[in-house]
Amino acid sequence: MAAKGDNSNKRPGRAARGDRPGRAARTDAAGSPVAELLARSNRLGSDPRNTNYAGGNASAKGAATDPVTGEPAELLWVKGSGGDLGTLTEEGLAVLRLDALRSLAGVYPGVEREDEMVAAFDYCGFGKGGAAPSIDTAMHGLVDAAHVDHLHPDAGIAIAAAADGERLTAECFGDRVAWVGWRRPGFQLGLDIAAIKRENPDAIGVVLGGHGITAWGDSSDECEARSLAIIRTAQRFIDGRRRHDPFGKRVFEILPEPERRERAAALAPVLRGLASTDAARVGHYTDAPAVLEFTVGAEMPALAALGTSCPDHFLRTKVRPLVLDLPPDASLEAVTERLRELHAAYREDYRAYYERHAGPDSPPMRGADPAIVLVPGVGMFSFGADKQTARVAGEFYVNAINVMRGAQAISRYQPIPESEKFRIEYWELEEAKLRRRPKPKPLAGRIALVTGGGSGIGRATAKRLAAEGACVVVADRDAGSAAAVAAEIEPGAGTGDVAVPVTADVTSESDVAAAVAEASLAFGGVDLVVNNAGLSISRPLLDTSVADWDVLHDVMARGSFLVSREAARVMEAQGMGGDIVYVVSKNGVFAGPSNVAYGAAKADQAHQVRLLAAELGELGIRVNGVNPDAVVRGSGIFAGGWGAQRAAIYGVPESELGAFYARRTLLKKEVLPEHVAAAIFALAGGDLPLTTGLLVPVDAGVAAAFLR
Ligand SMILES: [Zn+2]
Numbered sequence: 147m148a149a150k151g152d153n154s155n156k157r158p159g160r161a162a163r164g165d166r167p168g169r170a171a172r173t174d175a176a177g178s179p180v181a182e183l184l185a186r187s188n189r190l191g192s193d194p195r196n197t198n199y200a201g202g203n204a205s206a207k208g209a210a211t212d213p214v215t216g217e218p219a220e221l222l223w224v225k226g227s228g229g230d231l232g233t234l235t236e237e238g239l240a241v242l243r244l245d246a247l248r249s250l251a252g253v254y255p256g257v258e259r260e261d262e263m264v265a266a267f268d269y270c271g272f273g274k275g276g277a278a279p280s281i282d283t284a285m286h287g288l289v290d291a292a293h294v295d296h297l298h299p300d301a302g303i304a305i306a307a308a309a310d311g312e313r314l315t316a317e318c319f320g321d322r323v324a325w326v327g328w329r330r331p332g333f334q335l336g337l338d339i340a341a342i343k344r345e346n347p348d349a350i351g352v353v354l355g356g357h358g359i360t361a362w363g364d365s366s367d368e369c370e371a372r373s374l375a376i377i378r379t380a381q382r383f384i385d386g387r388r389r390h391d392p393f394g395k396r397v398f399e400i401l402p403e404p405e406r407r408e409r410a411a412a413l414a415p416v417l418r419g420l421a422s423t424d425a426a427r428v429g430h431y432t433d434a435p436a437v438l439e440f441t442v443g444a445e446m447p448a449l450a451a452l453g454t455s456c457p458d459h460f461l462r463t464k465v466r467p468l469v470l471d472l473p474p475d476a477s478l479e480a481v482t483e484r485l486r487e488l489h490a491a492y493r494e495d496y497r498a499y500y501e502r503h504a505g506p507d508s509p510p511m512r513g514a515d516p517a518i519v520l521v522p523g524v525g526m527f528s529f530g531a532d533k534q535t536a537r538v539a540g541e542f543y544v545n546a547i548n549v550m551r552g553a554q555a556i557s558r559y560q561p562i563p564e565s566e567k568f569r570i571e572y573w574e575l576e577e578a579k580l581r582r583r584p585k586p587k588p589l590a591g592r593i594a595l596v597t598g599g600g601s602g603i604g605r606a607t608a609k610r611l612a613a614e615g616a617c618v619v620v621a622d623r624d625a626g627s628a629a630a631v632a633a634e635i636e637p638g639a640g641t642g643d644v645a646v647p648v649t650a651d652v653t654s655e656s657d658v659a660a661a662v663a664e665a666s667l668a669f670g671g672v673d674l675v676v677n678n679a680g681l682s683i684s685r686p687l688l689d690t691s692v693a694d695w696d697v698l699h700d701v702m703a704r705g706s707f708l709v710s711r712e713a714a715r716v717m718e719a720q721g722m723g724g725d726i727v728y729v730v731s732k733n734g735v736f737a738g739p740s741n742v743a744y745g746a747a748k749a750d751q752a753h754q755v756r757l758l759a760a761e762l763g764e765l766g767i768r769v770n771g772v773n774p775d776a777v778v779r780g781s782g783i784f785a786g787g788w789g790a791q792r793a794a795i796y797g798v799p800e801s802e803l804g805a806f807y808a809r810r811t812l813l814k815k816e817v818l819p820e821h822v823a824a825a826i827f828a829l830a831g832g833d834l835p836l837t838t839g840l841l842v843p844v845d846a847g848v849a850a851a852f853l854r
Contacts, residue, residue, distance in 0.1 A: 179208035180223050182366035188294065190370065191231025196377055198545045199538050200230045201298035201458045202358065205286035206366065207244060210272070218243040219272065222713040224286045227579070228279025240279040247287040254333055261575060262677025263333040281575060284336030289343055291362035293369035298456050300545050302359040304552025307455040309560040311477035315353045316434050317385040322348065324374055328355040328562050330569060331457060345566055349377050356455050356562035384552040392551040393443025398522040400438045401474045407433070407472070409524050411663035412719075413546065417519050418670035419720035420489040421529040424513035426591030426722065428538040428617055429670020432544070433525035440547045441522045447471065448522060449554075454546040455561035457570045462535075462542040463528075465499060465567050467518035468492045474523030481521075492516050508734070518543045522718050528730035531591060532553035533617050533643040533669060588831045593669040595619040595662065597652050597709055598679035600627025602781035603729055603774065606819035607676055608645065608828050609635055614827055616674060619665045620643045623679070625649040643670060652679045652705030662712040673724040674830050675713040677706035677751070680729065682788040686740045697741045704748035710758055714767060723766030725830040729822065730841060732775035736851040740795060752841060759839030768838040770829045773853075774822045775845030776807035780820070812847025 173848075183206035188194045205224035212219040224242040225231065245271045250263060255440045267279040283335065305314050309556055315325040324342045329335045339352055350372040351361030358375050363369030380718045401409060410431050410529045418429045440446055443617075446469070453466040472484050496514040506510075517539045519527040528540035553559035561567075570576070598604040601621030612635045622628035628647035635645040646668045650661035664686045667671040680702050683694045710726050717724035733741055734748035751769060759769040776792075784803070795798040808816040825844045828834065845851060 154744055161597075179195055179206035179292075180239070181238060182206060183223055183239070184236065185782065186293075186295075186366050186370045187231040187234040190373060191234065195301070196299050196373070197231060197297040197358075197379070198300075198456070198458055200228065200766060201456070202231055202296050203280060203282050203286070204231060204234075204295045204369075205293065205482075207292050215275075218238045221272050222247060222281055222287050223276075225280065227280040229277070230426040237277065239276050240283060241272045241276040242267065242268075242270040242279065242283065242287065243272050244287060247283070250284075251288065251334070251337065254337075257332075257334040257338075259754045260278055260333040261573075264575060265471075268326065281331045282336075284333040285331075285339055285360065287334075287364055287699065288336040289360070290340065291343065291369070292364050293366045294360065294362045295369055295373040296358065296360045297373060297377070298358040298458055298545075299377040299380070300548035301377055301384055301552060303357070303456050303545075303549045304384055305354050305380055305556065306355050306357055306359075307549055307561050308553040308557035310557050311353065311355055312385075314556055318379060319353075319376070322350050323348065323359075323420045324349045324352045326352050327356050328357065328566065333358075341754075354398070354564075358456060365466075384555050387555045389555050391443065392554045393440055394445035396442045397444045398442040398473050398524045399475075400442055403433075406474075406524055407667065408663075409478075410527075411666045412478055412526060413481065413485075413521060413524070413714045414666040415671035415719040417527050418483060418529065419722055420485060420677075421515045421519070421527075422591075422720075422722055423493070423516075425514050425531070426593055427515070427529040427670070428533045428536050429530065430528045430530075430533065431525060432528075432539045432540050432666050434544060436551075437520075437526045437543055438523070439527065440550075441520050446520070446522075446568075449550050449559060452559060452561055453564070453567060455559075456545075459542050459546050459549075460518065460567050461571060461576065462539045462544065464496075464517040465564070465571065467520050467526075468516035468519045470519070473638060474520070474521075481596070485519075491541070499568065500572075504572065507574070509574070510574045512580075518636060523673060527653065527670070529670070531586065532615075534641070534696050536670075537641070537643060541789045543573045556674070567698075580635065585748065586612075588615035589674070589827075592674055593619070593665060593666050593672045594617045594674040594677040595621060595672050595713065596678055597650070597705070598623075600624050600631055603777055603819045604676070604678040605631045605634075605780065606823040607678060607729075608632075610823035610827050611674065611676075611830075612636075612644050614831060617643075617669045619661065619662070619668065619672070620645055620647045621652075621661045621679075622647070623649065623651045630746040652709055654702040656707055657706075658708040658712050662709075662716055665696065666716060671716050671720045671722075672713055673717060673720065673722055675709060675724070675726045676729065676826060677709055677726065678729040679705055679709075681786070682744050682786060684744065684791040685742075686738050687742050690743050698747040699750070702747040703754075706751055706754060710754065710769075714758075714762060714765070717762075717767055718765055723768070726758060726762075726767060726769045727826050727829055728752070728769070729770035729826075730755070730771045730773050732773050732843065732845045732851040734773060734841075735853060736848065754840050763838060768835075771841045772822055772825045772829070773841050773845065773851065775811075775817055775843075775848055775851065776804070776819050777819055778804040778807065778824060779816075779818055808846065810848075811845065812849065815846040816819060817844060817846055 203225035222244050223239045231239040250790045281595040312325040361372040421427045454460045493514040500511045509730045530536035550559045594616040596608045599608045599620035608618045608620050620628045620632045632645040648661045648664045650657040730752045731748040733745045734752040755771040798806045804816045822844050
């Protein structure tokens, strides 16, 4: 709904009274072109049928007062480079002078040098110019209409990427929508579309071959209605010709859900290892119905080999996916073996593709690993430098599947030529965008699993590892606290791109296996495990029951053994090395009073560090530990009775226990959960790559617990 009301007198082009000095016009007031543009963008972008994630852009033209001359100025507001229509705000808009932008047509040196025009946009900015203008700015500025939408709807791309798209466009839309043959986005495409609009006064928009749609209108509402009319008409046109089996007859069965997810969890670390040959990748898995249907169709391998179409698609998904050619019931060993062969062939093919098309000025090859892997009857795995990139690559391939289904329904899927795909993938302007990305964080691309992550040291560690760039699985026996910490790490969004909670009792072999499988399904595997789950019971020997002894050894000695064993399986499958960090204790070294069961369990964990460091070194897995002392604050252990017991033993009030522990240290400082998390990060963050089998005290200095 367009916002209207008591602000409607504040028309653009007349600075309203009370404006702040230096502000040209109330461009954001309700009913203004900017307010209408943002509302329309958000509505269009929030429906995935209208455009893919971060795809497309929208614009509005309007008048404002030039603060330098006091004269009116015609402006263009257009979504800037990057960002997503669904969440677009005013900060995401580029603001240009329309007269300057249109003057560029006079100095345009021709299609061979059209990329130079992007730098020229910077000279057309109004004020500070807002966000960086995108390559599509020319199209929005040159088309003579107050409002323009450029979108990537699956239904529109299906017609755009059909073998006879031009004929189908005419059949579907008559002369209401014109056809523009494939042309790379840029200044020339803008000139072409502007000319088409001039020559076809009845047209409401165009289908852009191999790409998407553009629509225009005199008002924001008219533009939006026309965009939606094009998309819905295209969808009805496709639906009317829907094939029973758009991807050919089924040649494989779809595995039933439990087996499917079990197989996916087993394959994810293998695939992640392969996809990380050039650089560490995070994975995403989906078994959405559209994906499963595609993977089992007889025509899937041929369609997949044609690659994706819309420029947005293959920038995210690479030019084509890796496709497994074995049935879902093949043995895991056979599948693993075959995937290794296919991956080697994929890398050779990709290198050949690069060499076929690269010119002397092309950017260097960016890595030859697949971004998308299709496994018949099981689903799709996608990979990226972080979870969001991996997830979005998968979402884009689902868009591509929808496009292929639509194009096959009405005709034959025929994406743009490979040479054009290469030009986009290795476009200097895209390369520049990549170079502008911030330096990755130390743990970017790594997947951590923290047991006992719901409180105290585990919570602080999960938060620290996430802050350093890791994806984190927060495992806790208490589902509520695991979920709370995951939500604390990733407030609001809840996409699971950074943290996911799992409920697991580390004493249970099946719980531990399920938690590690969850890490594989959520992120593709695991490579940084923190054995933190624990509890304490403080009693003299004669009061220590068998139950006391067993529970301490079950949770800490047996629990960390189970977690390490399961994680090492995944790490071996990945072949990417890894880190296992044990949260041991000063009490694993120091013989404190009334502590036989707890101290012995901690000493067991301390020796696991040394034993596993010795055994797992050949897999590149480093095993280290930290020896904290008396971390009272935020501790589930201290709150659960241990604090009261220790306070009674030392003869101090429980509330002063932290201060009491601090007084007896060499540094006279209280140990906080964050200090322990920092030591864990120091061990696993990448600065100590040759350190394994080490225990680091985090106790503010306790001479009796010095290691020797
Ligand atoms: Zn586009």
